[in-house]
Amino acid sequence: MGAETALSPRFGEFGGRYIPETLVGAHEDLDRAYGEARNDPSFQAELDDLLKHYVGRATPLYFAEHLTRECGGARIWLKREDLAHTGAHKINNALGQALLAKRLGKPRIIAETGAGQHGVATATVCAMLDLECVVYMGSEDIKRQSLNAFRMKMLGAELVPVESGSKTLKDAINEAMRDWVTNVETTHYIIGSAIGPHPFPTIVRDFQSVIGKEARAQMLEQAGKLADVAIACVGGGSNAIGLFHPLLDDPTRLIGVEAGGDGVGTGKHSATLVAGRPGVLHGTKTYLLQDADGQILETHSISAGLDYPGVGPEHSWLKTSERAEYVAVDDKQALEGFKALTRTEGIIPALEPSHAIFHAMRVARELGPDKDILIGLSGRGDKDMHTVAAALGVTL
Amino acid sequence: MSKRLRDLFASARTDGRKLFMPYLTAGYPRREDTVLLLLAMEAGGADVIEIGVPFSDPMADGATIQHANQVALEQHVSLGDCFTYVREARAQGLKAPIILMGYYNPILARGEERTVREAKESGADGFIVVDLPPEEAGAFLAACRTYDMSFVPMVAPTSADGRIRLLAETGDAFLYCVSMTGTTGKGNVPLDNLPFFIERIRKQTDLPLAVGFGINTRAQAERVREVADAAVVGSAIIATIDAAEEDHRAQSVREFVEDVSGR
Numbered sequence: 001m002g003a004e005t006a007l008s009p010r011f012g013e014f015g016g017r018y019i020p021e022t023l024v025g026a027h028e029d030l031d032r033a034y035g036e037a038r039n040d041p042s043f044q045a046e047l048d049d050l051l052k053h054y055v056g057r058a059t060p061l062y063f064a065e066h067l068t069r070e071c072g073g074a075r076i077w078l079k080r081e082d083l084a085h086t087g088a089h090k091i092n093n094a095l096g097q098a099l100l101a102k103r104l105g106k107p108r109i110i111a112e113t114g115a116g117q118h119g120v121a122t123a124t125v126c127a128m129l130d131l132e133c134v135v136y137m138g139s140e141d142i143k144r145q146s147l148n149a150f151r152m153k154m155l156g157a158e159l160v161p162v163e164s165g166s167k168t169l170k171d172a173i174n175e176a177m178r179d180w181v182t183n184v185e186t187t188h189y190i191i192g193s194a195i196g197p198h199p200f201p202t203i204v205r206d207f208q209s210v211i212g213k214e215a216r217a218q219m220l221e222q223a224g225k226l227a228d229v230a231i232a233c234v235g236g237g238s239n240a241i242g243l244f245h246p247l248l249d250d251p252t253r254l255i256g257v258e259a260g261g262d263g264v265g266t267g268k269h270s271a272t273l274v275a276g277r278p279g280v281l282h283g284t285k286t287y288l289l290q291d292a293d294g295q296i297l298e299t300h301s302i303s304a305g306l307d308y309p310g311v312g313p314e315h316s317w318l319k320t321s322e323r324a325e326y327v328a329v330d331d332k333q334a335l336e337g338f339k340a341l342t343r344t345e346g347i348i349p350a351l352e353p354s355h356a357i358f359h360a361m362r363v364a365r366e367l368g369p370d371k372d373i374l375i376g377l378s379g380r381g382d383k384d385m386h387t388v389a390a391a392l393g394v395t396l
Numbered sequence: 397m398s399k400r401l402r403d404l405f406a407s408a409r410t411d412g413r414k415l416f417m418p419y420l421t422a423g424y425p426r427r428e429d430t431v432l433l434l435l436a437m438e439a440g441g442a443d444v445i446e447i448g449v450p451f452s453d454p455m456a457d458g459a460t461i462q463h464a465n466q467v468a469l470e471q472h473v474s475l476g477d478c479f480t481y482v483r484e485a486r487a488q489g490l491k492a493p494i495i496l497m498g499y500y501n502p503i504l505a506r507g508e509e510r511t512v513r514e515a516k517e518s519g520a521d522g523f524i525v526v527d528l529p530p531e532e533a534g535a536f537l538a539a540c541r542t543y544d545m546s547f548v549p550m551v552a553p554t555s556a557d558g559r560i561r562l563l564a565e566t567g568d569a570f571l572y573c574v575s576m577t578g579t580t581g582k583g584n585v586p587l588d589n590l591p592f593f594i595e596r597i598r599k600q601t602d603l604p605l606a607v608g609f610g611i612n613t614r615a616q617a618e619r620v621r622e623v624a625d626a627a628v629v630g631s632a633i634i635a636t637i638d639a640a641e642e643d644h645r646a647q648s649v650r651e652f653v654e655d656v657s658g659r
Contacts, residue, residue, distance in 0.1 A: 018500055018527045020456045022552035022577050024559065164462055170453065177455040182578040184554060279501045281453060283527065293474045294505025295452040 007035060009198035011317035017197040019283045023177075026184045031199045033104050038206065043103070047096055054128065055085045055095065057210065061218035061374075066344040073364035074371035077227065079215040081239065081378050082349065086121045088379030089211060089239045094121035094190055096207035098129050101188035108132040108187040112176040114141055114169035114235070115305035115352065116148025117379055118192030123157035133157040136175040140167035141304045148383050166298040169235075169308045173282050193236025194312035197283030201312050208242025215374055216246050223372050229253045229363055232376035233356040234326065235270065235306035237315045239378035244324060245314075252374075254323065255363070256315060257355045259301035260330035268300040271328035272311040273319050286313040302331040302387060303351035305379075329355040335391055337361065338381065350379035351387065397568035398521035398546045400493040404443060405570060405604040405625065414621040416441055416657035417606055418649075419497065419630035421448035421464035422481055423473030425637060429645060433637070434485045436646035438492050440653030444606075445490075446524070446628065449478050449498030456526045458581030460631040475502045475511065479518035486519035493521040495548060500528045503536065512539035522546030522569060530566040537566065548572050553593050557600060564601035573597060573624065575609045581631030585610030587619050594623045614656045621658070629656055 009016055017027060037043040051057040060083065064076040081089035094111075101109055109131045113119030119135040126133035135152055139161040142149045152159050165171035173191075180189045194204040212230075219227050230247055232240035234256035244254045261269030269275070272287050279288040281296055289297040289309040301307045318324035329337070334351055337358030342348050349357060353376065360375045367373070381388070389396050408415055418437045422430055430447075437445055450468035454461060475498075482494055496515060503511045503525065515523070522545050528536060530549060540547045546569040551560055554577060564571060573593065576585050590607065597605060607620045608628030612635075620627040633649060640648035 016532050017529065018532055019529065020526050020552070021529060021550040021563070022456075022554050022574060024529060024552075025554045025556060164459075165452070165466075174453050174455045178458070178579045181456060184577055279504055280527065281501060282455070288501075290501065290505065292505065293472075293476075294502035295450075295469060296501070 007031060007199050007202050011314045012321060014285050014313035014316040015198055015201060016285050017283060018280045018285065019197045020181060022181050023184060027197055027199070029104060033100060034199055034203055037100060037103055043099065047099060050095055051092070051210065055091050056083065058214045059083050061215055061222055063222065064345050067341060068364065070340065070344050071361050071364040073369060074228070074367040074373045076360055076364055077219065077223065077372060077374045078347070078377040079211060079243065079374060081211060081376065082347070082380035086117070086124050087382065088117040088121065088350065089208060089242065090118040090121035090192060091124065092210055092242070093192065093204050093207040093238060094118065095125045097188070097190040097203065098125040098131060101131065102129065104188060106186060106188040108183065109190055110134045110136065110176050110179050110187055111190045111192060112136045112169065112172035113192060114172065114307055115303065116141070116145040116152070116383060117305060119157070120148050120151050120155070122190050123152045123155035126157065127155045134160060134179065136160050136162050136172040136179070138162045138166070138168040138172050141169065144304050144387060145383055168304065170296065177282070193238040194241045194314060195236040195282060195284060195310060201284065201314055204238050205241045205245055205314060208238050209245045211239065211242040211376060212244060212246035215243060219372070219374060225372065226250050227252050227374035228367065228371045229255060230374045231255045231257060231356045231360045231363065233257045233306060233352045233378060234273070234311060234315060235259065235308050235352065236310070237312040239376050241312055241314055243376040244318070248323060254318070254325070255359065256324055256326045257359045258326060258328045259303060259306035259355060260328035261300040263330050264328050269328065270299040270301045270306050270308060272309060273315060273326040274328045278316065281310045284313045286316045287311050287319070302334060302391065303355070305350070305352040306355065327359060329358050333358045335388065338388060348381040349377055350381045351384045353378045398493060398544060401444070401521050401546050401569035404493060408625065409604065415443040415626035416617070416653070417444045417446060417626050417628040418442050418633050418653055419446040419448060419628060420633055421461060421468055422450060422478045423468035423471050424464040424634065425467060427471055427473060427477070430481045431484045431488065432646045433649055434481070434490055435488060436650040437653050438490055440650040441657035441659035442492055442653055444493045444495060444626070446495045446497045446630070447478055447481065449475055449496055449502060451499040451502055454499060456579055458579040458631060460581040460634050464634050475506050479514050482518040482520045494519065495522045495524055496520055497524040498526070500525050508536045509539045512536070512543050512545055516543040516545055522548055524548045524550065524572055526550070530562060550574055551597060553577055553589070557596065560597055560600040564603055567603055570604040570606050570625065571597065571601065572628070573605050573607045575607050575611065578609065580609055582610045583612050585616070587616060590619065591623050614658065617656050618658065
């Protein structure tokens with residue numbers, strides 16, 4: 001691999017770069033800068049140093065003994081991204097891309113956010129690296145995630161409420177793209193998931209692969225073997241691809257869990273890989289929730305971070321190549337997963353990985369003892385307490 | 397390439413005449429308005445008409461055209477409906493070449509070959525697909541060549557010279573030059589850099605050049621006509637419709653086009 005870009009723009013038939021002409025040059029620059037950075041030991045050293053001392057990596061691998069006993073089956077292990085600085089895996093990517101932006105000489109950062117975790121992570125690294133930061137967030141999501149919205153403001157970011165469309169993550173991405181088309185000369189867009197035009201899905205996956213690399217080594221050290229099954233929630237799919245990618249050559253079974261919302265049969269869900277079909281949105285060819293005319297459908301999930309009608313193109317490829325399988329877990333089931341982990345282990349998960357926890361509990365029972373399940377616990381649940389309280393009929 | 401477009405640009409160049417290209421989102425504000433508005437634009441002096449194909453996520457468009465897309469989609473206006481409007485407008489005597497402008501996913505969902513074939517059969521002349529750069533356009537371009545339809549690439553101020561050559565090789569009838577980095581509908585764009593931008597493109601290609609994005613007034617259109625072959629106006633057409641009484645939309649659009657086209 002030379003300094004020239006050696007990144008493949010596609011994952012099988014998925015991926016690519018479907019973008020307005022104004023943004024082509026910026027993507028070529030980014031492709032080149034990232035190709036150089038990934039071959040530059042000083043870049044990796046700076047990133048590793050900050051991951052260790054600023055983010056708090058490596059995050060622990062925790063054997064969930066009590067949840068395991070409760071399920072009465074396979075051993076359940078948690079990769080604790082909830083313990084990373086700012087409370088979720090999002091900072092791995094935000095930090096890496098912010099360092100790239102500095103390399104590109106771009107002083108202004110924009111980002112979209114759904115649950116607010118990526119927005120908070122981006123605002124955090126921008127505060128630390130002295131970069132201007134503007135975050136686009138659907139007004140519906142700001143209501144659901146008022147705590148994170150306030151955190152971003154405290155960190156010095158400008159938070160722009162998005163009122164178009166369904167006022168959620170998809171529309172925040174549209175608005176961020178419109179900003180980028182306008183300010184591309186000075187601005188880098190830190191996309192928060194492994195989605196978007198090439199080279200974003202590759203860049204985000206690489207920065208998130210630290211999850212799977214650490215977890216794989218930790219499993220070998222603590223369990224003495226690789227996981228039999230790895231399970232992670234999938235919205236755009238950055239924590240899942242970060243966990244899965246280093247395991248692709250292993251015999252480990254990979255399961256992505258999408259948001260079933262009110263139930264896949266109701267049409268009110270975000271289960272893109274389970275119920276969608278391929279199309280092009282936000283610059284990439286991937287599975288989408290769309291109608292017969294190719295219009296993108298509105299989605300629903302109890303977790304703002306999974307509420308997205310597309311998915312990272314590499315997941316589409318892992319699905320069609322049958323290397324990974326994808327299932328849906330609905331809102332009610334996710335709440336059960338949330339409650340189970342909270343009560344048995346004293347770990348309050350975010351609603352996003354609560355989907356993965358519920359499915360892992362099912363799989364643990366099916367597999368029986370002497371097997372090992374690795375869950376990507378992508379974030380902590382403080383931000384979701386209002387949503388959970390409302391779902392349980394409690395007024396705070 | 398569309399013969400209608402080729403002949404039009406050739407004769408305009410011979411006569412030293414500059415062209416005017418208004419844009420209308422299909423089905424806006426109501427389904428029944430579209431054909432009347434297309435005819436009104438031609439009556440006012442439109443040389444080429446762009447019909448916007450509604451899409452749920454128009455990421456290169458500003459608030460005005462986003463809203464028009466949303467209103468059209470609330471009435472379930474589809475790509476198939478766009479073909480119906482073109483067919484009806486042709487049946488009522490519309491002569492101007494028609495370009496369908498929009499985003500890739502509705503085309504992909506309908507089928508690329510089918511889309512191009514149906515567009516041709518309806519009487520349209522070409523496509524501008526905002527999020528389909530030449531690198532990704534293989535199958536769609538092939539279909540356009542098969543059916544003698546024009547594929548109109550966009551050129552941006554951020555396009556490097558080598559890239560402009562590639563875009564020019566992909567295009568056939570003309571290039572759509574984006575006046576500035578930004579979305580559609582930004583008012584009062586100064587256009588001070590436009591002559592340099594156009595000069596940079598002219599060094600790479602002889603194709604006719606249309607300029608759009610941020611062109612709202614007759615004065616701006618005049619500045620475009622000084623340096624380029626055609627001026628495109630979109631959001632200002634939508635705004636004209638919005639400002640008009642329900643019974644006077646077609647008349648208002650016709651008067652607006654008469655003014656801005658300089659006829």
